[in-house]
Amino acid sequence: MPLIDAAHLYRYYGKHCAVNNLSFHLHKGDVLGLLGQNGAGKTTSLQMLCGVLAPSAGQIQINGFDLLKHPLAAKQHIGYLPDTPPLYRDLTVTEYLTYCAKLHGLNKQATRLAMAHVIERCGLISVSKRLIAHLSKGFQQRLGIAQAILHQPDIIILDEPTVGLDPLQMTEIRALIRELGQEHGIILSTHRLSEVQESCNQVHIIHQGKLLLNESIAALDDMMNTGIIQITTRFAADNQRLATIVGVTQIETLAENCLRVHFNPANNPTQALTETIMVAGWELQELTPVKKSLEDIFIALTQDKTS
Amino acid sequence: MKSLIIAEHEFKSVFRSPMAWTVLAILQLIFAYLFLTQVETFRRLQGKLAVIDNSPGLTDIVVTPLFGNAGIILLLVTPLLTMHLICGERRNKTLPLLLSAPISSTQLVIGKYLGVMGLLVLIVAMLTLMPLSLLVGGELDSGKFLANILALSLLVSAFAAAGLYLSTIAGHPVVAAMGSFGLLLLLWILDWSALSDADASSWLHYLSLLRHFQNLQTGLLSTVDVSYFVLFISTFLCATRQHLHRSRLTP
Numbered sequence: 065m066p067l068i069d070a071a072h073l074y075r076y077y078g079k080h081c082a083v084n085n086l087s088f089h090l091h092k093g094d095v096l097g098l099l100g101q102n103g104a105g106k107t108t109s110l111q112m113l114c115g116v117l118a119p120s121a122g123q124i125q126i127n128g129f130d131l132l133k134h135p136l137a138a139k140q141h142i143g144y145l146p147d148t149p150p151l152y153r154d155l156t157v158t159e160y161l162t163y164c165a166k167l168h169g170l171n172k173q174a175t176r177l178a179m180a181h182v183i184e185r186c187g188l189i190s191v192s193k194r195l196i197a198h199l200s201k202g203f204q205q206r207l208g209i210a211q212a213i214l215h216q217p218d219i220i221i222l223d224e225p226t227v228g229l230d231p232l233q234m235t236e237i238r239a240l241i242r243e244l245g246q247e248h249g250i251i252l253s254t255h256r257l258s259e260v261q262e263s264c265n266q267v268h269i270i271h272q273g274k275l276l277l278n279e280s281i282a283a284l285d286d287m288m289n290t291g292i293i294q295i296t297t298r299f300a301a302d303n304q305r306l307a308t309i310v311g312v313t314q315i316e317t318l319a320e321n322c323l324r325v326h327f328n329p330a331n332n333p334t335q336a337l338t339e340t341i342m343v344a345g346w347e348l349q350e351l352t353p354v355k356k357s358l359e360d361i362f363i364a365l366t367q368d369k370t371s
Numbered sequence: 372m373k374s375l376i377i378a379e380h381e382f383k384s385v386f387r388s389p390m391a392w393t394v395l396a397i398l399q400l401i402f403a404y405l406f407l408t409q410v411e412t413f414r415r416l417q418g419k420l421a422v423i424d425n426s427p428g429l430t431d432i433v434v435t436p437l438f439g440n441a442g443i444i445l446l447l448v449t450p451l452l453t454m455h456l457i458c459g460e461r462r463n464k465t466l467p468l469l470l471s472a473p474i475s476s477t478q479l480v481i482g483k484y485l486g487v488m489g490l491l492v493l494i495v496a497m498l499t500l501m502p503l504s505l506l507v508g509g510e511l512d513s514g515k516f517l518a519n520i521l522a523l524s525l526l527v528s529a530f531a532a533a534g535l536y537l538s539t540i541a542g543h544p545v546v547a548a549m550g551s552f553g554l555l556l557l558l559w560i561l562d563w564s565a566l567s568d569a570d571a572s573s574w575l576h577y578l579s580l581l582r583h584f585q586n587l588q589t590g591l592l593s594t595v596d597v598s599y600f601v602l603f604i605s606t607f608l609c610a611t612r613q614h615l616h617r618s619r620l621t622p
Contacts, residue, residue, distance in 0.1 A: 114471040118619040139473040150468035154387045166376045167472040211468070 065128055066091050067141075067219050067249040068113060073122035075108050075273075082108045083119070084273040088251070090219065095245040097264035098253040099362070105273040106253035107147055110223050113251065114144040127218055140168070143217035147224050149208025153197035157188055157207060160196060161214060168215040178214050186210040186240065202233040209237070213244060220244060222252040226259060238263045257362060269365060276365045287361060292354040293325045293334060294318070298347035305344070309336045324354070373474050374482035381456070381486025391490055394448060399497055405440050406501045409433040430512040434502045435588055438519040441498055442526050442584055445491075446555050449527060452490060453534025454548035456483045457615070458541050476615045480608055484535055491527045495520065515590040522587035525600040529580065530555055532607035539611045555580070 068090040075083040083105045090096055098106050111117040113124060115135055124131040126138035152160055158179065165175040183192050186206045191199055196207065205228065212220055225241065226234045241263045244250060254260060260267050260281075267284055269277040279287070291313075295301070301323060303315045311331035316324045327333050334351070341348045385391040413432045420426040460466040469479055499520055505511060534551040541547035562579035576582055580603075583596040 111467070116467050116470040116619065120620075136473045136475060139471060142471060144467065144471040146464065146467040146471075148464040150463075150465040152384070152463075152465060154384065163376070163380055164468070164472075167373070167469070167474060169373070169473065 066125075067094075067127055068251070069125040070113060071123050073109065073112055073124070074120045075105075075112060075117065076120045082273050083112070086268075086270065086273070086275055088113065088268075090249040090251060092218070092249050093246060094266055095241065095250045095252070095264045097260035097267045098251060098270065099255070099257065099260050099267055100253075100270040101255060101366075104270050106255075106270065107223055108273075109270070110144075110221050110251065110253055111146075114142045114221050115139050116144070116146075140215075141218045143212035143215065143220045145208045145212040145220075145222045145225060147227070149204050150211070151196045151204055151207060154195065156195055157183070157192045157199075160207070161210060164211045164214055170215055178216065182210040182214050185213075187236070201228050202230065205229060205233075206237070209240070213248075218248060220248050220250045222250065224254055225252055226254070226256070234259075257357070269362060271366050277361075284361070288356045289329060290354050290356050291327050291329045293327065293337070294350070294352045294354050295323045295325060295337065295341070295348070296350035297321050297323075297341060298349055299345070301341060301346045302344070306337065306340060309333050309340060311336075321349075373478045374485060377469070377474070377479060377482025378485035378489065381483055382489040385452070385490055394452065394490075395494065395497065398444065398448065398494055401444060402437070402441060402498050402501065406433070406437055409437055410505075428512060429505060429509050430502075430515045433505065434511065434516055434519050437502065438498070438523050438588060439585070441495075442523060443559075445494070445523075445527050445530060446559060447552070449491065449530035450534050450537075450548040450551040450555070453487055453531055453538050453551060454541075454544040456487060456535050456538040457611075458538045458544045458547045461542075462544070470619070476612050480535070480612045480615065484531060484608060487531050487535070488528065491531055492524070495523055495527060498523070512590075518590040518592060519588055521592075522584050525587070525597070526580065526584050529600050529603045529607075532604040532611075536607040536611045536614070539614050 066089050068088050070086075070088040073083055073086045073088075074081065086105070086109055088096070088109075098109065100106050108117065112119045112122075113126075113131075115131055115138065118132065124138075127141045129138035129141075131138040152163075155163070161179050161182065162175060165178060170178060183189055186209055188203065188206060188210060191203055196204065199207065205225065209222065209225060212222065222241070226237050229237060238259065241250060241252065245263070245265075252259075252263070261284075265281050267277070267279055267281060268275060298321065300321055303317065303323070306312060306323070306325065307315055311327045311333035312325055313328055314326040316326075318324055325333070325337065334353075338348060338351065410433055413429060416432065457466070460469065474482075502511060502516065530551075533554055534547070537551040537554065538544070538547040541550055558578065558580045560579075560581075561575045562581045577599075583599045586593060586596045
């Protein structure tokens with residue numbers, strides 16, 4: 065049984081259609097990235113999945129419970145971090161987490177265990193006695209995540225979890241998400257393409273409320289393969305000799321010692337190229353497969369739709 | 372059970388800021404001044420009252436006006452206490468925490484209501500302490516005294532229910548406060564216009580908060596007056612729940 069089975073969701077704000085026929089399926093162990101520009105309908109979709117907003121049309125099953133008919137049973141399985149962490153500034157970290165645990169119906173002992181667990185996991189030990197108002201943005205964000213995973217929900221919904229963090233904190237949060245993804249199902253939204261590549265194993269690209277692409281990360285990686293390798297050597301290489309290698313279709317010279325080798329993806333010549341260069345003594349300095357960035361794919365997809 | 376968790380959080384959170392302490396201190400000061408004025412009046416009239424048959428007693432001269440004035444003061448103060456209830460959560464972006472937790476709208480509304488009622492009951496209790504101090508040297512008509520406590524409690528419960536509703540529909544706390552103050556004041560003074568034209572506007576009489584409050588204050592515990600307050604409170608609580616529920620569809 066899928067953790068989330070949401071079909072044909074629509075959401076209108078007045079006449080404006082913010083979410084147009086989106087469907088979500090999430091299984092245990094999935095980390096689904098929701099990718100889109102600002103105003104694409106990411107936040108609205110997530111708010112519908114956790115019951116903060118009701119869909120204008122469509123059905124949502126959470127762990128087998130219908131979110132609209134049995135909201136309390138369904139919400140027990142959801143942990144949600146909104147785009148702004150829902151923190152009470154005049155509470156301390158421990159007081160806040162105790163309140164959240166009570167709201168989710170944890171008893172005293174479960175609360176104590178769960179709190180010790182998330183405080184450690186989200187790196188909040190050093191600030192657990194501090195007032196939330198005095199925490200830095202990074203710690204507030206981590207506390208928001210702690211609140212979402214406190215009651216061990218099967219589904220974790222994170223709305224832009226790394227926004228406003230410094231690069232080091234971002235890496236930490238992404239590692240945490242990957243780790244959590246092993247035991248839970250996670251949906252996260254972002255407009256950063258690299259984040260999806262790093263933390264997710266599935267991606268939905270949405271634009272103006274509609275689904276543009278629904279792929280696994282592996283398939284996305286395939287789409288990004290261009291069949292080009294960029295090579296830098298210390299001494300100028302002999303293009304003609306390289307062109308004879310099986311699989312190579314074309315060679316262009318970028319700079320004096322810098323080449324771009326186009327090849328047939330079915331017949332990857334990387335190994336042969338390296339050997340040839342070493343034997344010839346041109347001294348290989350750099351060999352990089354050129355990839356289409358996710359940005360390119362994103363732009364291509366959105367332009368397709370708008371034009 | 373979940374309502375009590377929200378209520379406890381709400382009640383404690385007003386005491387974390389200086390707000391509750393300020394409100395309690397200033398109200399207590401004003402109530403004490405009013406109380407002492409009434410006691411002074413009684414002392415002045417005591418000699419004259421002694422010769423009249425069936426004259427008004429200590430309770431009539433001290434307790435009833437004190438609670439009457441307290442009602443008017445709380446009409447000004449309650450909107451300030453209720454304005455943040457839902458509106459503050461919405462502006463502070465903490466409402467999603469409550470909406471995504473396994474809590475029904477009813478539990479949320481009742482929790483918030485009980486939370487603010489905690490503070491209001493405390494205010495009424497501290498006011499009640501003053502007439503009780505008269506027991507040292509005098510006697511109170513306990514029936515009338517209890518009727519006054521009940522009347523004021525029902526009155527502030529009604530204020531809080533209306534305040535909670537306006538806090539739910541308003542986008543800004545000041546709008547919520549002004550809205551509930553306006554609504555309550557209007558319901559309070561409906562009686563004034565009703566007085567001038569007695570028969571034509573008897574339904575205005577019926578709607579007036581003041582009239583039902585004063586009826587109860589006399590010690591006449593009538594079902595009509597009590598049910599007016601019960602209906603008033605439940606109407607606003609249901610409207611609040613309905614609005615919260617609907618706002619998921621049309622924010």
